[in-house]
Amino acid sequence: MQAPTIGGVRVRKGDGETVRLARGASLTDFAEKINVDPAALVQMLFSLGEMVTATESVNDETLELLGEELNYVVQVVSPEDEDRELLESFDIDFGADEGGEDDLAHRPPVVTVMGHVDHGKTRLLDALRNANVGDKEAGGITQHIGAYQVTTEVDGSERPITFIDTPGHEAFTAMRARGAQATDIAILVVAADDGVMPQTVEALNHAKAAGVPIVVAVNKIDKEQADPTKVRGQLSEYGLVPEEYGGDTMFVDVSAKAGLHLDKLLEAVVLTADASLDLRANPNMDAQGLVVEAHLDRGRGPVATILVQRGTLRVGDSIVAGPAHGRVRAMLDEYGNELEVAEPSRPAMVLGLSSVPGAGQNFIVVEDDRMARQIAEKREARERAAMQAKRRVRRTLEDFMASMEKGESQELNLILKGDVSGSVEALEDSLAQIDVGDEVTLRVIDRGVGAITETNVDLAAASDAIIIGFNVRPQGKAAQMADKEGVEIRYYSVIYQAIEEIEAALKGMLKPEYEEAQLGQAEIRDIFRSSKAGNIAGCMVTSGVIRRNAKVRVLRDGAVIADNLDLASLRREKDDASEVREGFECGMVLKNFQDIKLGDVVEAFEMREIPRG
The missing domain is CATH 2.40.30.10 (Translation factors)
Incomplete structure (x- = not known):
């Protein structure tokens, strides 16, 4: 029987059989599976209004559309299945303990602390491990996940517990959900003076979806308006019934600030683990x-x-x-x-x-190392193909004509750079959820970890994109290059400010009254200790000017470690100076910040009012 002609090309049609393809597969990959010439698929897609080369990564919708036309069921393999198949090809079984029952040994429980923003999760962890995370967080909101281990004494024996600290703001839902996946027990923190809030319910749903037991820490019981009984009643409505009411959830009244009943909370975690879970793993295998x-x-x-x-x-x-x-x-x-x-x-x-x-x-x-490199390279190639497919936007002639009629670009391109991968991912997820109708679209064309580089500026200039720096700054000549190329770089240290401003920009409502103007940078070349003034930074001004009344930030390795600081003093030789220019040395003391190191960069800036046109 003669093969049918589609779009002027003869292509063999299937009989409804299933074709498995990886995310971001190319037309060549598809053609190999169904034994046809890739050029035929290129022409066929062209006749359907899509211009794609044979080796270009194609998104899932296009592959499925092509499958329908050719009577094949295209099954795009999930990343998890893809990874499992890749590891199986190297004889690795991920997610299973090797050996029998005798090889298993008890392990400590892994606990995630969840709850509504500002209900005291970070302070509770601080109190449990006696290290202050909260002071380092911009806006008092935890920006990164961290993991720590503490020990407690139960029935005369030392019991370790591992804590995963998940971020508290709603924008980090994706990271918080991931925290729950690695978890044995969830501690749900609820403020006794505030009660159950929207994110409390969200965190509760994540814990239930992950199928983990929950211990409730009713925090801030030292406050006057605290009402722990009200919290118990509210949570009972969501299926968390306290033991004292005949349920099976342990509630512990604590105060992270005053350090009350923290030992009881740790004991509740250990008892819940012992009663509900069989926590064992084989320590004698590859990790x-x-x-x-x-x-x-x-x-x-x-x-x-x-x-x-x-x-x-x-x-x-x-x-x-x-x-x-x-x-x-x-x-x-x-x-x-x-x-x-x-x-x-x-x-x-x-x-x-x-x-x-x-x-x-x-x-x-x-x-x-050889096997490690092979697996990593295959994973990287797969991720790159998937990313390219995600970036590709279906653009037809009608789309271009519609854009031309409007006379302006209706697409906002962004490049995201952050100090840690979790923040970048959470920011991208949050931006993807901004809904401003069909008129405007938002595309993240690149993302990465580390300082903003000249390559990022190049890409932004070529694709008319805005660069978002989350807790990072430009490296080398990237800032000068951005000025020259007219690329806008926006800096943020709190995630919801970034989301709010980008949403406002998309809606055309962004009317900033002030903008940040960089004055200059100085490199710390020496540090002098003074019992009276604290740490004095001996600096060389490397660009611009440092002013006594300007705001400053401290950069280390291109990342912002302290922002919005004031200068306690600025001196040139032994005299106070109102400003020090490029090429001169100076001594400065930063107000309320002593953690300076050699090689740190102090950047001076001021907020200037933008004249309204």
């Missing part, structure tokens, strides 16, 4: 687990916070984490102490990876 968070450190390279779920991770192991690979050069605990081994449920910071993996990706230990 497997999750990347909780990752960032780029200029001194140490890519640093990943990992959680070992089974097996034991040792220094020197060959490791694959998402599309990154390498040999574990060193491991650190949450206090910066070196670790030789990390056993099940142990969080650790790992150094030695080739690049920054994504938060929530799995890591595995493999036989040697």
Whole structure:
């Protein structure tokens, strides 16, 4: 029988059989599966109003459309299945303990702290591990996931508990959901003076969806208007019935600020784990687990916070984490102490990876560096193809004509750069959910971790995009290049400000009254200690001018470590100075910030009012 002609091309039609394709597959991949010439598929898509080359990554909708035309059922393989198949091809079974019952040993519970914004999650963790995270967070909102281990005494024996700190703002839903996936028990923090709020319910739903037992910490009981009984009543409506009411959920009244009943909370976690869960893993196999968070450190390279779920991770192991690979050069605990081994449920910071993996990706230990590199390269190629397919927007002649009729671009292109991968991902997810109708579209054309580079500015100039810097600054000559190319770079340290401004820009409502004007930068060349003034920074002004009354920020490795600071003093030689210009040395003291290091850059800026036209 003669093959039918579609779009002027003879193509063999299928009999409704299923074709499995990876995300971001090209027409060549499809053609190989159904044994036809890729050129025929290119022509066929052209006749359907789509211009695609044979080797270009194609999005899922286009592949399914092509399948319908050719009478094939196109099944786009999920990333999880794809990864499982890839690991199986290397004889690796991810997610299963090797050996029998005798090989399993008890492991500590992994706990996620969840709840509504500003109900005291970070302060509770601070109180539990005696280290202050809250002061370092912009706007008092936790921006990154971190993992820590604490110990408590129950029935005379020391019991370790691992905590995963998930961000509190609603924009981080994706990261919070991921935190729940790695979790054995969820602590739901509810403020006794505030009661159940929208994000409390959202966090509760995440924990239920992950199928984890919940312990409720009723916080802020030292406040006058605290009403723990009201909280118990409200949560009973959502199916969390306290033990004292005949239910099976443990409620503990605590005060993170006053340090009340924290030991009872830890005991409740251990008792819940013992009663509800069989927490065992095989420590005598190659380690497997999750990347909780990752960032780029200029001194140490890519640093990943990992959680070992089974097996034991040792220094020197060959490791694959998402599309990154390498040999574990060193491991650190949450206090910066070196670790030789990390056993099940142990969080650790790992150094030695080739690049920054994504938060929530799995890591595995493999036989040697060669296998690690092969798996990582295949994963990276797959991710790149999927990203390209996602970026490709179906544009037909009608679309172009519609844009021309409007006489302006109705598409906002963004490039996202952040200090850690989880923040970038959460920001991208939040921006994707902004709904401003069909007239305007928003596209994230690139994203990454680390300082804003000249390559980012190049891409922004070529594609008419705006660069969003989340807790990062430009590197080298990127800022000058952006000025020259007319590329706008916006800097944020709190995620919802970025979302609000971009939403306002999309709606055409953005009318800023002030804009930031950079005055100059100075590099810290020496540090002098003074009992009276604190740490005095001996600086060389490398560009522009530093003014005594200007606001300053401190940059380390291109990332902002302190923002919106005032100068307590600015001196040239031994005299007070109102300003110091480029090429001159000066001494400065930063108000309320002492953690300066050699090589840090102090950037001076002022907010200037924009004249209304």
